[in-house]
Amino acid sequence: MNGRLANMIRRYVDGAGRGRRRAVLLLCAAMLLGCANSDVQFRTNRQGKRNNASNLPAQKQEKLVDGLVAAFGTPNEPFVWSGTALDGAKLRRAAGPVKDGSGLYREHCAHCHGVTGDGLGPTARFLNPYPRDFRHGTFKFTSTGQGMKPTRDDLRRTLQEGIAGTAMPSFKVALSEEEIADLVEYVIYLSMRGEVERDLYAAVDDDDEIGADRANEAAELIEPIKEAVEQVASQWNDAQEQVFNPPPRQRPDTPKDLALSIERGRALFLGAKGLDCTKCHGVTALGDGGNIDYTSTNPETDEVMKTTPDKAAELFALALRPAAPRNLRLNVFRGGRRPIDLYRRIAVGIKGTPMPGRQIVQEGDTPEAAEKKLTTEEIWNLVDYVLSLPYEPASRPQKLPTDHRAVN
Amino acid sequence: MKRIALAAVFVLALAGGAAAADEWGDLVGKFTYDGTAPTPAKINVDKDKEAFGNLGLADESLVVDEKTHGIANIVVYVRSKNVKVHPDIEKKLPKKVRYDNMGGKFVPHILPIWYTKQTVEIHNSDGVAHNSNLTPLGDQAINPLLPPGGGVDHTFNKAQIVGVNVGCNIHSWMRGYIVPRDNPYFAVTDKEGNFKIENLPAGDLDFRAWHEKGWVAVGKWEKGQFSMKIKAGKNDLGEIKVPAKLYAGK
Numbered sequence: 001m002n003g004r005l006a007n008m009i010r011r012y013v014d015g016a017g018r019g020r021r022r023a024v025l026l027l028c029a030a031m032l033l034g035c036a037n038s039d040v041q042f043r044t045n046r047q048g049k050r051n052n053a054s055n056l057p058a059q060k061q062e063k064l065v066d067g068l069v070a071a072f073g074t075p076n077e078p079f080v081w082s083g084t085a086l087d088g089a090k091l092r093r094a095a096g097p098v099k100d101g102s103g104l105y106r107e108h109c110a111h112c113h114g115v116t117g118d119g120l121g122p123t124a125r126f127l128n129p130y131p132r133d134f135r136h137g138t139f140k141f142t143s144t145g146q147g148m149k150p151t152r153d154d155l156r157r158t159l160q161e162g163i164a165g166t167a168m169p170s171f172k173v174a175l176s177e178e179e180i181a182d183l184v185e186y187v188i189y190l191s192m193r194g195e196v197e198r199d200l201y202a203a204v205d206d207d208d209e210i211g212a213d214r215a216n217e218a219a220e221l222i223e224p225i226k227e228a229v230e231q232v233a234s235q236w237n238d239a240q241e242q243v244f245n246p247p248p249r250q251r252p253d254t255p256k257d258l259a260l261s262i263e264r265g266r267a268l269f270l271g272a273k274g275l276d277c278t279k280c281h282g283v284t285a286l287g288d289g290g291n292i293d294y295t296s297t298n299p300e301t302d303e304v305m306k307t308t309p310d311k312a313a314e315l316f317a318l319a320l321r322p323a324a325p326r327n328l329r330l331n332v333f334r335g336g337r338r339p340i341d342l343y344r345r346i347a348v349g350i351k352g353t354p355m356p357g358r359q360i361v362q363e364g365d366t367p368e369a370a371e372k373k374l375t376t377e378e379i380w381n382l383v384d385y386v387l388s389l390p391y392e393p394a395s396r397p398q399k400l401p402t403d404h405r406a407v408n
Numbered sequence: 409m410k411r412i413a414l415a416a417v418f419v420l421a422l423a424g425g426a427a428a429a430d431e432w433g434d435l436v437g438k439f440t441y442d443g444t445a446p447t448p449a450k451i452n453v454d455k456d457k458e459a460f461g462n463l464g465l466a467d468e469s470l471v472v473d474e475k476t477h478g479i480a481n482i483v484v485y486v487r488s489k490n491v492k493v494h495p496d497i498e499k500k501l502p503k504k505v506r507y508d509n510m511g512g513k514f515v516p517h518i519l520p521i522w523y524t525k526q527t528v529e530i531h532n533s534d535g536v537a538h539n540s541n542l543t544p545l546g547d548q549a550i551n552p553l554l555p556p557g558g559g560v561d562h563t564f565n566k567a568q569i570v571g572v573n574v575g576c577n578i579h580s581w582m583r584g585y586i587v588p589r590d591n592p593y594f595a596v597t598d599k600e601g602n603f604k605i606e607n608l609p610a611g612d613l614d615f616r617a618w619h620e621k622g623w624v625a626v627g628k629w630e631k632g633q634f635s636m637k638i639k640a641g642k643n644d645l646g647e648i649k650v651p652a653k654l655y656a657g658k
Contacts, residue, residue: 291577299542307469351549352549354578356539356552
């Protein structure tokens with residue numbers, strides 16, 4: 001890493017004046033302390049081996065790392081680039097070594113998600129599903145629309161409640177609300193950094209001038225970094241306002257109404273209106289629709305597995321597993337079991353997975369257009385059906401106890 | 409005298425500039441496969457056999473014409489930044505282009521668009537549902553379910569240098585590409601390997617050729633890049649022979 005170049009880059013950016021003073025202070029401090037912990041670095045993303053592209057030439061790779069250090073700092077010293085709207089105080093409490101006032105992430109998260117947030121912590125390979133790789137900026141369970149980032153509140157909920165049926169625990173008891181907010185901020189920081197790295201990789205790879213001219217070495221990186229950071233940050237900041245809420249619903253009052261709603265949901269699930277839930281989840285809803293697909297947060301995974309599976313080991317750190325459609329009879333819903341959670345899963349899909357989003361009838365749609373979409377009520381019917389599945393007799397086959405004398 | 413000479417040079421330069429601005433040329437070329445044309449593998453239709461089982465679907469990842477050895481589905485685009493655009497192009501350009509799920513495959517297989525001016529209508533012409541799952545680098549990911557006859561309009565926010573993979577998770581053999589570009593200068597080779605880009609501004613331009621198996625990195629074309637001085641009127645890139653080994657095992 002070239003700290004001097006990183007500082008030069010920061011100096012070019014408007015509003016990074018504070019960062020510059022901080023960076024200078026840091027440099028002084030680092031010299032005094034002999035760069036304690038300076039070996040903690042973010043891991044470089046393994047990409048670019050496809051499409052005949054070799055890895056970046058050393059000079060470009062060096063530039064990329066410099067640019068990332070300039071924009072985001074290091075695991076011990078996160079830097080807040082103007083325009084990311086991240087909260088530096090929160091980041092500093094979450095980052096760094098485990099001690100008073102810092103290190104929350106390394107204490108509670110890094111063993112699975114890795115210091116870099118690449119989902120490659122030491123325990124990652126033993127878990128199923130694998131821990132999230134934050135670097136793609138894709139989070140499965142959000143309250144926002146298709147393809148949108150989660151809100152801070154969505155991430156807070158995931159940390160507080162955990163993810164049922166996975167290794168992700170609930171931190172409700174272990175951590176205070178402030179600590180959870182610090183970690184949410186840090187997860188967004190790691191995501192932004194990972195996304196900017198991917199973006200910047202493409203930009204640096206495609207720009208013949210970068211790495212060609214030593215005299216102009218800092219200036220040539222400013223525009224690509226600014227562009228990448230602004231683009232990623234705007235996606236995150238836009239999402240905060242884009243919560244997807246269905247209009248209030250008249251809930252079925254009587255068991256008869258509920259049974260009717262469930263029946264309608266069942267018809268939709270089995271293929272009315274061309275929904276085809278069964279193609280993946282199966283007619284039984286056991287997840288046995290026979291769909292084998294490797295789609296994950298990384299769009300390349302499925303493509304590689306279907307075209308050149310023998311290259312997968314070289315390209316991906318962990319053995320790829322098929323994205324299994326959920327068995328809906330288990331009563332375990334990873335994204336939450338409140339009706340609104342299931343409503344969102346059905347309406348907008350699950351990000352980074354094969355589960356697609358649906359189109360919802362809008363006011364002013366022509367009858368033909370509406371026919372190809374779902375009404376809000378129809379989605380609620382599906383929710384009622386899915387929530388009823390675990391209680392169907394088929395979901396709870398009973399064995400006769402071996403000793404069936406009455407027990408009091 | 410000197411001043412007059414300078415003025416003359418200035419006037420000439422102006423005239424030259426104006427002339428250059430009004431000069432436009434077309435580029436044609438042809439990509440052929442240097443080797444035995446591969447036989448595309450038959451697709452194992454494991455879903456909706458009634459709909460797609462008898463269509464003779466075959467792998468589309470490398471389509472080579474048996475007679476002419478032309479390679480289809482290579483995208484050639486202008487890589488130069490801030491390229492001047494002929495005024496007629498936008499007038500003729502359809503505002504919306506359809507990317508269709510038809511007969512168990514994507515039609516067209518590869519679709520380049522001028523993303524700031526064109527919207528993609530992702531559509532389903534089949535009698536069964538499809539989903540179209542795409543995750544462009546640094547841009548919004550979408551994965552809409554498309555019931556029979558249904559469709560969604562999607563606008564991209566970013567240019568890409570390679571195709572954005574479009575997949576259908578229900579019919580996992582389906583694979584297509586959309587290439588959002590920030591200028592209208594692109595073309596896809598037809599089944600005989602021919603392409604034509606019209607109304608390019610005369611002058612030096614950088615191009616790139618991409619195929620889903622990888623950059624068309626023939627000869628000195630690092631990452632499929634080549635440069636050409638486009639002159640007014642016709643320009644011919646000639647026949648570019650793509651060695652079979654470039655895509656072997658990919």
